[in-house]
Amino acid sequence: MLYREEMKKPDGRSLTLYGRTPIRVEGEAPSPNREPLQANPHLRWHPLRGEWVAYASYRQGRTFMPPPEYNPLAPTRDPENPTELPQGEYQVAVFDNRFPSLAQAAHDPPREAVKTAPARGKCEVVVFTKDPSASLAALPLDHIELLMEVWGDRVALLGSDRCIKYVLPFENKGVEVGVTLHHPHGQIYAYPFVPPVPARMQAEELVHYRETGRPLLEEMIEGEVASGARILYLGEHAVSFVPPCARYPYEVWVAPRRAVPGFDRLTPAVRADLARALKTTLLKYDGLWQRPFPYLMAWYGAPADGHEHPESHLHAEFYPPYRSSDRLKYLAGTELAAGMFANDALPEEKARELINVEVVL
Amino acid sequence: MLYREEMKKPDGRSLTLYGRTPIRVEGEAPSPNREPLQANPHLRWHPLRGEWVAYASYRQGRTFMPPPEYNPLAPTRDPENPTELPQGEYQVAVFDNRFPSLAQAAHDPPREAVKTAPARGKCEVVVFTKDPSASLAALPLDHIELLMEVWGDRVALLGSDRCIKYVLPFENKGVEVGVTLHHPHGQIYAYPFVPPVPARMQAEELVHYRETGRPLLEEMIEGEVASGARILYLGEHAVSFVPPCARYPYEVWVAPRRAVPGFDRLTPAVRADLARALKTTLLKYDGLWQRPFPYLMAWYGAPADGHEHPESHLHAEFYPPYRSSDRLKYLAGTELAAGMFANDALPEEKARELINVEVVL
Structure with a gap:
């Protein structure tokens, strides 16, 4: 209620x-x-x-x-x-x-x-x-x-x-x-x-959905679950992982395993598991260096245009500013002026660091 | 030589x-x-x-x-x-x-x-x-x-x-x-x-050139010169100004007045004036708060694809991190996650601050 x-x-x-x-x-x-x-x-x-x-x-x-x-x-x-x-x-x-x-x-x-x-x-x-x-x-x-x-x-x-x-x-x-x-x-x-960012995301998701009949992120998540190398939380309905294309060293995505266009369309069971995925991620972040971990967290869903969006897949992306415990990742020439992110760290390595942080929900 | x-x-x-x-x-x-x-x-x-x-x-x-x-x-x-x-x-x-x-x-x-x-x-x-x-x-x-x-x-x-x-x-x-x-x-x-960023720029410039036969930035510069409200330097061949669509409070663009696709295509006269426009901008930045002024400066030109690019217009964009002498502009939710920049300051006001800084070349 x-x-x-x-x-x-x-x-x-x-x-x-x-x-x-x-x-x-x-x-x-x-x-x-x-x-x-x-x-x-x-x-x-x-x-x-x-x-x-x-x-x-x-x-x-x-x-x-x-x-x-x-x-x-x-x-x-x-x-x-x-x-x-x-x-x-x-x-x-x-x-x-x-x-x-x-x-x-x-x-x-x-x-x-x-x-x-x-x-x-x-x-x-x-x-x-x-x-x-x-x-x-x-x-x-x-x-x-x-x-x-x-x-x-x-x-x-x-x-x-x-x-x-x-x-x-x-x-x-x-x-x-x-x-x-x-x-x-x-x-x-x-x-x-x-x-611009959700518009680009929406366009990529739509092209993929029209070509394959499958939501793009749902397919990516299936691949992540199958590989397991970057998974931080795996529940029946929700998942948290370092994406294979992380632009920030400690970037993490949190999502329902099946495509859902927005928060208002979550079933109670999926929402409960998504909350576990989110809390696990946040506790791992804070546990990593035993101090509050700064981040930008954004929740992407479908556009509010009144249409159905079976291609859209609600998910959070975390952009943390650190590249190691004492070094910030500054966005500079190639990121801000060109739009190509250069990541010092392999997503698999950063995922390993976060996987190794034990948490109790 | x-x-x-x-x-x-x-x-x-x-x-x-x-x-x-x-x-x-x-x-x-x-x-x-x-x-x-x-x-x-x-x-x-x-x-x-x-x-x-x-x-x-x-x-x-x-x-x-x-x-x-x-x-x-x-x-x-x-x-x-x-x-x-x-x-x-x-x-x-x-x-x-x-x-x-x-x-x-x-x-x-x-x-x-x-x-x-x-x-x-x-x-x-x-x-x-x-x-x-x-x-x-x-x-x-x-x-x-x-x-x-x-x-x-x-x-x-x-x-x-x-x-x-x-x-x-x-x-x-x-x-x-x-x-x-x-x-x-x-x-x-x-x-x-x-x-992504120069690709988007190139696409916008190309559409405009095909529609009007004019380079997009050259037209913008003519408008800026005519208005004068945001001009920091105006020479015979080069110009420096706060763009009317500044995303950063102290954003400045430096460019030849006529479209040139790249540094390797500048005539000596245009290059000399462009150097004056650049040095004027930098001295105004350092003079503003009487201390070295941090920035990201990027020089955009035509793609290196071997084709002529009459729509491309060499120019520098400066992205300074400050929004006032003691406050940084942090890129956060709307800028990094959505891609829409929110600017606290009107370009005209920031241009006025920089116009008022007197410099000697």
Whole structure:
């Protein structure tokens, strides 16, 4: 059972609380500031890359390493210093980012030397737990399953807006990737177009499906399971592995074994196993060097275009910034300027390191 | 006049010295190690992204922040501790990277779960000057022109190899982008395919050229010159500007005003003005916060496929890691996972900051 309570913040932003038991909240939805949000981001077309770039110039002033006594993602204790969340009974919270790169009310983009458009869409913050000192890895399996249901609810809800074409849940974790708030949380971006990376993925998946009648990632996973050399977790319904084409040394993918287009289409059994695959991966990461392991985690699913996507295969890709315990992998010339990743490490070797980390769920 | 002297290092790598006056060198080409290079990188196909990834696992051991008394890019002083360069009369040096992601001798790639190929190609190091304490910005204009002739010579030479399809000169500068050697230098990657970013650029340029008969970037530059709002340098033949679609807050493009496919096709007059545009940009960067300004600089030209490319337009793109004097722009969820860049700053505002920096060439 998934309980959901929608609220409105005094500055107009929405807040949705989720839990396994009925939601109970004291008072109204809090907000660190009460002035109505003036977000009006716009898009500009990049003619040489053939892609949109989003501009939201007010973002420069966003929260940056607040003092430890103020955590905007913890439930409000002092009504004089409200945070983003209320006291009450709930487990996961989702609210509109105060500094969105994409906003539903975006309007009247400036005229520029390149084509422009309102940056319609939505940027949400997902608070994984009320406990500021927890982490996604530390959450109980049933809490991770709940989070996956929340992601499914958001993807379905945001995707039902006709101006939204793609919804991406992700988590940036660690100061190494620029994270300014350490309370466990992720984000969801709802785009008014399919962004370049998922668009490319979708195109490759579609070509393969049309040629073979099989989902591309499902076939890759069968090969990984058969070889076993890079498998971190193998359950009845879900799997975690270092992909044979890893671009980052410690890249890992987590997925259902059979193609499912999105979180909102997972059966309870598959979701439960996917939660085990995810938690196993996260515990192996943290166990590798016996310290919190930074990463970017993104969950790719089907575009939100109202069509069936039997070729799409929900999965997470983890991009960790380290290439060894004390060296970062900097993205530089060949990665950022050419788009060809050069990996110092063989995926099989990095998989072995992670396989050797023992974890207890 | 461009003088060139080719030498062979004891480990088999090549070294080419360039100068405006005849090259004179004492002794043989030095090398920090004499064992023959065992570089055998391979490529793996990334099915979901439809792109190649290069694997060169020995690169983990590469030089990392050597002690200040040993600089492998300075001319050798102590024959017992040879560097990469000899004593002698020359101005710019190019040699094969000891830890290449791409190598001409690559052979017998491993069989893997995904398609593999030998990572044929070349990775060269370009030492801009013998002076370890200089910088590209600090070099005299005629030295920068010489460097552009060297880039042209390398692009033409590497591109004449039938297995090479694209040649990219670039410079990573600053610890913020992971640079381990501060002696002024750049790199050249010669790829056995057109990598994703220049491939996309080329495709957009070609479509535009076929539709309009005009090179895309040449038209953009005419618009920038007419507006003037983002122009950092405007000469008779070359220009420097913050593009209206900047993905990085301090992104700058430097280009000839008329389309030229590559360094090897520049006339002396255009090259001289392009050097002024480049030096102006670099001095403005360093002047902005009165300290060395880190960046990634990449020079895009036409593919090395033996065809004419009237649609291609040689230009540099600078991707600086800072979004303000004390804040880095981290690439995270939307940039790395979705491929949509979100920029905190309007290009016009950042252009104004750079326009206001006065420089003397």
